[in-house]
Amino acid sequence: MGEAYQIRDQEMPYFLTFQVVGWADVFSRKVYRDFILENLTYSRKEKGLYLYGYVIMSNHIHLVVQQKEGKLSEWVRDFKKFTSKKLLKLILENPQESRREWLQMIFEYYAKFNKRSVDLQFWTHEIEHVFKHHLLK
Template sequence: MADSYQIKDQGGTYFITCQVIGWVDVFSRQTYRDIIISSLKYCMAEKNLIVYAYVIMTNHVHLILRSKSERLSDTVRDFKRFTSNQILKSIDENHSESRKDWMNIVFEYHARFNKRVKDKQFWTHENHAVELNNNEVMDSKLNYIHENPVRAGWVERAEDYLYSSARNYAGLYNLLEIEMI
């Protein structure tokens, strides 16, 4: 992993991208997006995680995060491990998941090339962490996160996408209470 994308300051604020291995469009299904939301709520309540912004796209999640306990790497690792296990279990147990066999082939294939993974790999190991150490970079990443669904052509306005903190910043109903920047 490139040194420039590592979390160096464990108490710093970072832009993080969690990418599904093979760019599999897992989060096109609500049930898997909801696992992400639920896990973020848990990390906020139990692991001192502060979420400033997020968006859940079909195959990746962008976040702006900080750890009050100055253990951001540990929290991100635990979040990815837990969500990986929960989503893979949900895929296997979901009898109506038409893509189950194909997704499992992709996850098993990528696991063969990674000594740290047993059977299936869900997330890539990189987080592409970028420290947000000034307001210009912070504003740029916040805008990038919120405009993702607009650039994808899913919504006309960022605040119209339910699985994004753009709704929080617009004062609308939201799925996850965050701290505003």
């Protein structure tokens, strides 16, 4: 992650965008949106996440979040790692997913160019937009 996109003040609210590699149209399917919502609910209840707002677009997610214990970077890392593994499994093992082969090709393609990825990559490794919002003064 480049210096311009680092979360510097771990205790403040931030606007974050998580982007699917290749702008793949994943969240047009309800099952994948619901999975993200379940994980945001879990994060609120169990991980100290304050969720001020969110939008789930077809290929990216916008969040305005804060982490109660000042560990926002850790939450981002854990959220992206967990959701990427589970979403890849949901997509690639879903016999009713008509775009399975096409999506797998995209996930494999982007993984080849990233040394942190093994065989498949779901999220871009950057947080596309990180803006600190001083919502609480």
